[in-house]
Amino acid sequence: MSTYNFDKVINRTNTASIKWEQLKKVFGTEDVLPMWVADMDFEPPHEVAAAIRKRLEHEIIGYTFVPPSTGESIQHWLKKRHDWDIDTSWISYATGIVPAISTAIQAFTEPGDKVLVQSPVYDPFFKMIEKNHRTVVNSPLLLVNNHYEINFEQFEAKLKEGVKLFINCSPHNPGGRVWTKEELTKMADLCYQYNCLFLSDEIHSDLIYAPHVHIPVAKLGSKYQDMIITCIAPTKTFNLAGLKASAVIISNRKLRQSFQDVQALNGTSAINTFGIVGMEAAYRYGSSWLDALLAYLQRNVDEATAFIHDNLPSIEVMQPEGTYLLWLNLRKLHLGDSEIRKLLINRGKLGLESGNKYGPGGEGFVRMNIACPRDILKDGLNRLKQALI
Ligand SMILES: Cc1ncc(COP(=O)(O)O)c(C=O)c1O
The missing domain is CATH 3.40.640.10 (Type I PLP-dependent aspartate aminotransferase-like (Major domain))
Structure with a gap:
């Protein structure tokens, strides 16, 4: 069993987190679940904070x-x-x-x-x-x-x-x-x-x-x-x-x-x-932490892929070979990027990255950051369904 608990849901508010605390600025509302900018909702290997704390013993x-x-x-x-x-x-x-x-x-x-x-x-x-x-x-x-x-x-x-x-x-x-x-x-x-x-x-x-x-x-x-x-x-x-x-x-x-x-x-x-x-x-x-993380992320990828396949069959998931980013092809829905964004925000209460942000070829896609505890992932997937079904 892994000694790292990636299931732990951590409240990141009051840390000036761009992902969690700039929702109004980015999505126009506070009430979206953020699965956009590429950081993770997991604690890093504890040795990192320990080393920084130790350094801080000298002020x-x-x-x-x-x-x-x-x-x-x-x-x-x-x-x-x-x-x-x-x-x-x-x-x-x-x-x-x-x-x-x-x-x-x-x-x-x-x-x-x-x-x-x-x-x-x-x-x-x-x-x-x-x-x-x-x-x-x-x-x-x-x-x-x-x-x-x-x-x-x-x-x-x-x-x-x-x-x-x-x-x-x-x-x-x-x-x-x-x-x-x-x-x-x-x-x-x-x-x-x-x-x-x-x-x-x-x-x-x-x-x-x-x-x-x-x-x-x-x-x-x-x-x-x-x-x-x-x-x-x-x-x-x-x-x-x-x-x-x-x-x-x-x-x-x-x-x-x-x-x-x-x-x-x-x-x-x-x-x-x-x-x-x-x-x-x-x-x-950080090596063993990373190995455990990768196993967790792989399961997130698999669960998200299965959920989308079962619930939103017109959406194609580009299988990531690396990264914790899911690139979802919504082109079969025949919606513009701003329409997709509105549905995600207003109906799904979900904050994703719009595909057109990434230049030509990104239109009709969204990017979903799945580096989060599985409970948050499930919540996000349900919101995706709510927005697009
Ligand atoms: C491809 C790529 N390069 C660079 C960065 C950001 O790099 P930094 O925060 O070190 O400027 C990101 C962050 O998402 C990224 O995806």
């Missing part, structure tokens, strides 16, 4: 550097969970992957340059490219039998236009694809051929369902060593988003220096004391 929270032990915890984690050998000198730290992406855009491209994405995809990719005055080039994913595939012909055609940077979401949010070795190799080969840097956002890479295996694209071969920027974080894996701590792994010395130069320019090189302590504790002690 001076002065300027803090990242000690070598933190880099070693990352190195050890990547070897153990993903069989990826890195050198700790390859790591830069950032206050999140979104800021790291923005830094990478500034470091590796010029205003007006083209940056490639594959929609539907995590929406800040678009925002960071546009806010930095670069040009989004989109090669939408192909929806084949309720499963996303890469449109390689189009992908190559876009690269031929002179793209400087490709941002890949691996595993894929919102579709839950865990890209295969073949897919990753083909994408990396094409980027290599067309001299395009490859940023791999691997924030969801620890949340993988067997038999799928996450492959860090940077470990695919020395040929790609000089073109890959990998972003990882303990925040999604261990439910620590508020710690604002992530790591950017770049083996090429020149690229790493450019990345760090932009951080220095913007004054964003440092991460906060508790982010450092929490990150290290999570990577050092």
Whole structure:
């Protein structure tokens, strides 16, 4: 039996939780069940809070550097969970992957340059490219039998236009694809051929369902060593988003220096004391917690899929290979995204993410975060039924 109780329902109000306490702002009403933004309603491994508490025994929270032990915890984690050998000198730290992406855009491209994405995809990719005055080039994913595939012909055609940077979401949010070795190799080969840097956002890479295996694209071969920027974080894996701590792994010395130069320019090189302590504790002690979490999440996925199949047969669940996000295809209902949203909020009292938020190809979908105790999941599924039946 697991020693972790993921069934425990925890009241998260009065913690300034965006997920639970910004409902009025996001959904126009307080009375929706929040299954939207990607954090979990579970306690993280207790070793994280214990480490932070221990650090707080010394109440001076002065300027803090990242000690070598933190880099070693990352190195050890990547070897153990993903069989990826890195050198700790390859790591830069950032206050999140979104800021790291923005830094990478500034470091590796010029205003007006083209940056490639594959929609539907995590929406800040678009925002960071546009806010930095670069040009989004989109090669939408192909929806084949309720499963996303890469449109390689189009992908190559876009690269031929002179793209400087490709941002890949691996595993894929919102579709839950865990890209295969073949897919990753083909994408990396094409980027290599067309001299395009490859940023791999691997924030969801620890949340993988067997038999799928996450492959860090940077470990695919020395040929790609000089073109890959990998972003990882303990925040999604261990439910620590508020710690604002992530790591950017770049083996090429020149690229790493450019990345760090932009951080220095913007004054964003440092991460906060508790982010450092929490990150290290999570990577050092979180492995068995994560194994138990994945088993729990897999059952949530299975229960949600069975419920929707039995009660809402016109909705197709894209089976996630990774992530705790269910991507639901509602297109057979022939409703617009705003109509779906209204039904979910007003009739179902349910707060989900609308698919059109994720760019072209997301229309007619909703994203449901199932990282919650099973009682909450059941409540959410009943609300989904209430809204759409
Ligand atoms: C693909 C992806 N990248 C980045 C983030 C957020 O990263 P951070 O909180 O480290 O900025 C998320 C959060 O949902 C995500 O899904």
